[in-house]
Amino acid sequence: MDVVLPEEVRERVREARRVVAFSGAGVSKESGLDTFRGAGGLWEQMRPEEMATPQAFRADPAKVWQWYAWRWKTGSGAQPNPAHRALVRLEAVFPSFTLVTQNVDGLHARAGSRNLLELHGTILRAHCNRCGRSRDMGEAIAESPEEPPVCSCGGRFRPSVVWFGETLPEEVLFRASQEASSCEVFLSVGTSSTVYPAAGLIELAHQAGACLIEVNPEPTPFSGRMDLRLAAPAGEAVPALVDAMERCR
Numbered sequence: 001m002d003v004v005l006p007e008e009v010r011e012r013v014r015e016a017r018r019v020v021a022f023s024g025a026g027v028s029k030e031s032g033l034d035t036f037r038g039a040g041g042l043w044e045q046m047r048p049e050e051m052a053t054p055q056a057f058r059a060d061p062a063k064v065w066q067w068y069a070w071r072w073k074t075g076s077g078a079q080p081n082p083a084h085r086a087l088v089r090l091e092a093v094f095p096s097f098t099l100v101t102q103n104v105d106g107l108h109a110r111a112g113s114r115n116l117l118e119l120h121g122t123i124l125r126a127h128c129n130r131c132g133r134s135r136d137m138g139e140a141i142a143e144s145p146e147e148p149p150v151c152s153c154g155g156r157f158r159p160s161v162v163w164f165g166e167t168l169p170e171e172v173l174f175r176a177s178q179e180a181s182s183c184e185v186f187l188s189v190g191t192s193s194t195v196y197p198a199a200g201l202i203e204l205a206h207q208a209g210a211c212l213i214e215v216n217p218e219p220t221p222f223s224g225r226m227d228l229r230l231a232a233p234a235g236e237a238v239p240a241l242v243d244a245m246e247r248c249r
């Protein structure tokens with residue numbers, strides 16, 4: 001795939017010092033991981049409130065633990081794809097580049113992204129719901145695959161992800177909001193842009209006058225505000241877009 005940047009976008013990319021990319025589940029689709037919403041998505045098989053809420057964990061900890069153990073296993077067998085790898089290259093193109101992800105799968109870090117903010121936590125860690133002690137998720141699953149292991153304090157371990165109704169890690173959200181409000185180019189990749197406060201970052205970048213670029217085969221609530229929309233899978237569109245961005249610097 002070849003991407004030709006419209007003149008106004010090329011100008012903004014050429015001048016940009018601060019750039020933010022914002023990613024969602026669609027970026028890991030071509031690594032073999034399911035998205036949440038849409039055809040074949042995880043929420044087609046079950047409702048979010050059955051799995052991704054503190055109430056669900058209290059009601060049936062074993063069911064929720066087993067679902068995350070399955071997701072951890074699928075994720076640890078997956079490999080970063082060309083979209084993850086192309087996003088790493090942007091760190092060398094702009095003086096400041098921040099990757100803000102909603103994904104918990106750890107694939108951006110495994111691809112080599114370093115300036116990375118994980119808004120919804122990580123499935124690679126677990127923590128105690130009483131004392132907060134943190135441990136490796138793989139080790140916790142190996143010790144107790146069927147139900148959440150019990151902590152020495154009597155609490156239970158849970159995946160270190162952010163469920164509905166829970167607040168996002170304060171410092172991470174603060175830094176992401178600052179980057180979105182001060183960037184000149186904002187690239188949104190593979191997210192339905194429907195979950196808040198994460199999706200609000202697009203709004204912040206828009207208010208700050210950033211040039212907005214979206215990569216998603218399907219339209220999102222923010223598509224109408226984009227300066228450039230690439231309706232193609234991330235694994236094809238992101239490497240081609242990064243090539244085009246590099247060419248105009």
Ligand code: BJW
Pocket residue numbers: 023024025026027029030035036037038041052102103104120161162163164165166167168189190191192193194195196197215216217218220232233234235
């Ligand atoms: C491709 C592709 C390819 C496919 N290439 N693209 C009413 C109004 C407004 C807000 C609320 C409300 N009621 C409740 C809220 C708040 C709530 C919320 O936003 N709800 C909305 C759904 C309405 N938010 C929260 O609860 C947040 N906390 C909070 O607000 O705290 C304050 C508060 C406290 C108490 C009460 C109220 C407020 C927390 C949100 C946590 C989200 N957690 C999850 C689960 C994480 C753990 C896990 O992984 O299991 O995070 S939900 C899930 O959605 C996950 C994702 O990070 C997140 C976003 O999804 P994402 O990444 O966009 O994926 P999809 O599947 O939606 O989209 C994939 C896209 O990829 C699609 O567009 C495809 O087209 C595209 N695609 N193939 C490129 N090859």
Ligand code: ZN
Pocket residue numbers: 128129130131132133151152153154155156
């Ligand atoms: Zn504990």
